[in-house]
Amino acid sequence: MKERVEILKNEKRVVVTGMGVVAPSGIGKNNFWNGLISAKSFASRITFFDPDGYRTQIAAEIKDFEPSKYMSSKDARRYDRYTQFGVAAAKEAIEDSGLSEEAVAKAGVIVASGVGGISSLEKEIKVLNSKGPSRVSPFLVPMMIADTLSGTIATLYGAKGPNFGTVSACASSAHAMIVACNLIKNEDVDVVITGGSEAPISPISVAAFGNMKALSTRNDEPDRASRPFDKDRDGFVMGEGAGILVFESLESALKRGAKIYAEVKGYGMTADAYHMVQPDPEGNGAANAMRLALKSSGLSIDKLDYVNTHGTSTPVGDLAEVRAIKKVFGDRSKDIVINSNKSEIGHLLGAAGAVEFIASVLSVNKSMLPPTVNLDNYDPEIDLNCVPNKPLKVEIRNFISNSFGFGGHNASIVAGRFES
DSSP: OHHHHHHHHHSOOEEEEEEEEEETTEESHHHHHHHHHTTOOOOEEOOSSOOTTOSOOEEBOOOSOOGGGTSOHHHHHHSOHHHHHHHHHHHHHHHHHTOOHHHHHTOEEEEEOSSOSHHHHHHHHHHHHHHOGGGSOTTHHHHHSTTHHHHHHHHHHTOOSOEEOOOBTBTHHHHHHHHHHHHHHTTSOSEEEEEEEEOOOSHHHHHHHHHTTOBOOOTTOGGGTOOTTBTTOOOBOBBOEEEEEEEEEHHHHHHTTOOOOEEEEEEEEEEOOSOSSOOOTTOHHHHHHHHHHHHHHTOOGGGOOEEEOOOOOOHHHHHHHHHHHHHHHGGGGGTSEEEOTHHHHOBOGGGHHHHHHHHHHHHHHHTEEOOBTTOOSBOTTOOSBOOBSSOEEOOOSEEEEEEEETTTEEEEEEEEOOOO
């Protein structure tokens, strides 16, 4: 442990100096937070298309997003909805950070998406089939591919540092944030704009996820459908949105007198190597990711107060994650608190990790945890404090944010209060 402490003293430290959010609970980090502590679900019947005939007819849509507030109408037409969300969230994050144009010009941009511009792809396939190949939009490729957002943010702000996207299903933006940390620790850059964005609520997505029985079919009660840790959970509710953060070296942040929201203290990545879509039911890969994150942070388990769970509301996934938490924390599992933001805003797929990480950072700053709503009857095997149905006033020193993706991708990030 002494050797580890000495290593930590010599490592570059990474802090959060800016945040921006577009989510079903609100646009902008303040509205996002107020929506979360309102203790309600933002799921409803799908309005983007007629969902009659689909197994699942509900989602957590963002209904009041106006691209013209964040970009020109010309750009908006050339951006898929996921890029529009990411541009809006990036604008807030960069402005929130107070970075100079010179600092942004040297920054990296590592931003994730799980499915990219799937709505644009679906739309242009219909054009191809109905009107022929000559009518397919020449903008489809940049609208569709999952790395477009990173390049778009860099172009808009002149950021010339490392630039790419990460794709690992629902762990995508957690992996993006981990890459961002490594770039700073390796002294490649002082600043990275990072996070993720997703706009997956399209006919093909809802049909595909629904037919694989991943989605809740509680169509008559959409606001009660996402119910992590409840014994009657039957699948996740699809959501959309973006979370963008500014990660910065501590030296850079202190030098310019920046507001520091939190410090990123450790991270771990593993694979279940178990199944195409199902998690390891015993949570072994998830537990190892959390252990690695704790090890890299140099913190003991008694310094951790909270786990922001992946918590999708699937029967197998929630139980596997709780088993993993118990393996890592042992008897201390009874003393920590856990919750799932997905109970309120749905599952934002590749953007989930970043948006939920922002929720966790806000929880640290506000000494309050949003609830896990719709938790009316605990699963008998889940006996942890899941913050049921009401916000919880609590001091949080450090937390783990978990993100797990189809394919067995596991990513855990430890963060908490900045202490000089």
